[in-house]
Structure formats: structure tokens, C-alpha cells
Amino acid sequence: MHYLKPIVATFLGLGVMLTSAPLLGQTSTLATVLPQPLVKPADLSLDAVVEAVRQTTLSSQVPGAIVSLPVRVGDRVRTGQELLRIDARAAQQNVASTAAQLEAAQAALKVAARELERQKQLFAQKYISQGALDRALAQWEAAEAQVQALQAQTRAARTQSDFFVIAAPYDAVINEVPVTLGDMAMPGRPLVTLYDPTALRVTASVPQTLINRASGAAGTLRYEIPGVTGLTSPQQPVSVQVLPTIDPATRTALVRLGLPKGTAGVAPGMFARVWLPAVQQPNGPAPAARLTLPASAVIRRAELTAVYVIDAEGEPRLRQVRLGRAVGDRVEILSGVSADDKVAADPQAAARRR
Numbered sequence: 001m002h003y004l005k006p007i008v009a010t011f012l013g014l015g016v017m018l019t020s021a022p023l024l025g026q027t028s029t030l031a032t033v034l035p036q037p038l039v040k041p042a043d044l045s046l047d048a049v050v051e052a053v054r055q056t057t058l059s060s061q062v063p064g065a066i067v068s069l070p071v072r073v074g075d076r077v078r079t080g081q082e083l084l085r086i087d088a089r090a091a092q093q094n095v096a097s098t099a100a101q102l103e104a105a106q107a108a109l110k111v112a113a114r115e116l117e118r119q120k121q122l123f124a125q126k127y128i129s130q131g132a133l134d135r136a137l138a139q140w141e142a143a144e145a146q147v148q149a150l151q152a153q154t155r156a157a158r159t160q161s162d163f164f165v166i167a168a169p170y171d172a173v174i175n176e177v178p179v180t181l182g183d184m185a186m187p188g189r190p191l192v193t194l195y196d197p198t199a200l201r202v203t204a205s206v207p208q209t210l211i212n213r214a215s216g217a218a219g220t221l222r223y224e225i226p227g228v229t230g231l232t233s234p235q236q237p238v239s240v241q242v243l244p245t246i247d248p249a250t251r252t253a254l255v256r257l258g259l260p261k262g263t264a265g266v267a268p269g270m271f272a273r274v275w276l277p278a279v280q281q282p283n284g285p286a287p288a289a290r291l292t293l294p295a296s297a298v299i300r301r302a303e304l305t306a307v308y309v310i311d312a313e314g315e316p317r318l319r320q321v322r323l324g325r326a327v328g329d330r331v332e333i334l335s336g337v338s339a340d341d342k343v344a345a346d347p348q349a350a351a352r353r354r
Contacts, residue, residue: 030350032310032342035291035333044276045325048204050225050259052195052268055175060086060185061163069181071192077168083192086185088164095157102150105143112136112143166191173197175268195268200259202237204274205252214255214276215242222275223257228265233326234275275325291339292330298323299347308350310342316350 068085071077119136122128172194179191202223206214214221222234239258246253257274259266298321299306305323308316321336337343344350 030310030316030353031345033294033297033345034342035293035337035339036330037291037339043325044210046204046206046255046274046276048202048223048257048272048274050266050268050270050272051201051203051256052175052197053199053201053258054170055193055195055268056169056172057190058083058166058169058192058194059188059190060166061187062086062160063184063186064088064164066179066181066183066185066191069177069179071174071177073174073177075174076197077172077174077194079168079170081168082165083168083174083194084166084179084185086164086166094160095154098150098154098157102147102154105146105150109140109143109147112140116140168194170196171198173267198261200263200266200268202257202259202272202274204255204257204272205247205250206242206255206276208246208251208253210276211242211246211253214253217277218242220277221255221257223259223272224275225266225270225272228270231263231266233328290324291333291337292327293333293337293343294345295326295329295331297343297345297347298331307337308344308347309337310344316344316353 064086066084067087068082071083077083116136116139119128119133123130123133173196174192175195176193177191178193179185179189185191202225218240221237221240223231223237224234225231237257238260239256241256241258243254243256255274293307297307299308299318304320306318306320309319311317319336322334324332324334326332
């Protein structure tokens, strides 16, 4: 037995060394950050929508079948570019008919003019009476009136033939095409909707109780458009307009924030937010502290939004959080962490530790 004691002691010592050795992958220390309070009166968020300052719905003034439709939704078009063509064969035949009638009337006018000249010469030589001269003059005036009437009718027919082609009134983007080839165009039926992409705005409904607040803070109103690169944080508009009328059904007024010209990735109908600055009452209670974390410390995986919180043993634990608005390169944490929690600054490094 006394030979076994050194062997047992050797294995026990080796076991102590193996237990005290750090595990593979846990030799590095994770960088952590603490949630920082942002003491500030809470801004008010208003749901808004992106609108086009200039949007037009084109329709036809004449009926007919659609025979050409070269544009699609999303196409950019230039002023005067053909968007849609309606079958104009009947109108073209009408133009040809009136043009032929005009030529006949002009020929009759020439004959009446020559006849009038002959009658004047005969009357000067006292070969005809005054009545004969008056009849020749009346025939010439009737022929001239007929020519003028047919000229007006021809111009009207040619103008009407232009109604069978729908052209772009300005440089625009096609927003909607509710018809297809072969459909029947009728007067007043919408055919193409387009908008000017260089003039967009964000419109929100402001409750009646906040109208004065919005008017007084017009210079500090901000907007954001979630999902659009560069516009996910509050932005300064180029113009602010608070309409003086109130909707009697909803008791709200409209506030319009102009977007910079040429803003990319934005289209009418997109969801947006308008931020109305908070007003701190002089003798009111102190605002509650809001916690923020660097946006790089937050994980977004499908419907999961979480951070890695370091526990008492120094191990990263995934914890779901609820986010608020973005504040620069930081994001507000509404729930999920406290001010004392240590959060992994690099979530990818924390994930490799698990």
C-alpha cells in the first residue's frame, strides 16, 4: 500500500491542475458597457405617412379601347412622354371627312368670288339689276361662312384626336396603372396615377389639444421613416406647415414636414413618424430616466431583439429587450435591462463564449 500513496498523490495533483486550468475559448475577457441614463422629457411620437406634394391621376376625355400601354408602375417618365394610347380610328376618319368637306367649301367659295366679280362688272355696265348683284353677293357670303364653319369643325376634330393619347404632364414616377391592354377607357375613369419624386412630404394628424404645441415648436419638429437608410433617426425637415383647419370627425389638424429634394428610397404611402418635442413644466415633476445602449450591442434576429448580459459568474446570458427610439448611435431600452447590468459590447464575441 505504501507504493500506491505517491501514485494517488500524483493523480490528485494532476486533477487539481486540470480543474484550475481555464476552459478553451474563455481565456479572453469580454468588453462590457453599462446602460446610460438619458434624462430628458419624453418626446411625443405621431404616426405619419409620406405623401407627394404633386400627384396626378390621369383619365380620358373620350371613350375607346386601350391599344398601347408602354409604362409600368415604378417607371420614370419625362414631360410629354406617351403613357397610354386609345383607339382613334373613328376620330381619324372624322378628321379626314371634315378636311374633305372644307376643301369642297373652299372650292365653292372661289367660284362664288369669281361670280361676284362678274356680276359687279355687269352691274357697272348696267346690264343687270341691283337685285342680281345682291344675290351674287349673298352667295359669296354664304360660301365664305361655310368655309369658316368647316375650318372650326376641322380644328375641333383634330384637337379631339389628340385626346386619344395620354402624355405625362411633368417629369414623374408612375405610381399606379389600374388598366390593361384592351380595357375600355371612359371619360373620368382613372387610367394612370403619377407623382413628382422631387417634392415629397411627411403628413401627420395632430390632436386638437396639441395643435398650439405643434405650432409653437414648428422649428424643432423632426421626422423619421423606419426602414429607409439614413432616415431611421429623427431628421430635420426643410419646411413645416400646420394647417389651420380641424377635421370635425377626428378633431385633428394636419402638420406637413417637407423632405429634402431628391431623398432616395422614399415613396408615397410609406409609414413615417413625426416627433413633437416634449415641454417640461417649470414646477412639474422630474422626468423619468431612460436607459440607452450602443446600437452595436443589440442583436436583431428575425423577431428577436436581445442583448448579452454578463451574469455573476462572468458568463454572457442572452436577454430579450424592448427598444425605443434611436438617439444618435445609441438606442433607448424600454425594458429588459437595468442600470446595473453589464452588457457585452460585442454580441458576436459573447455568442462565441456560449
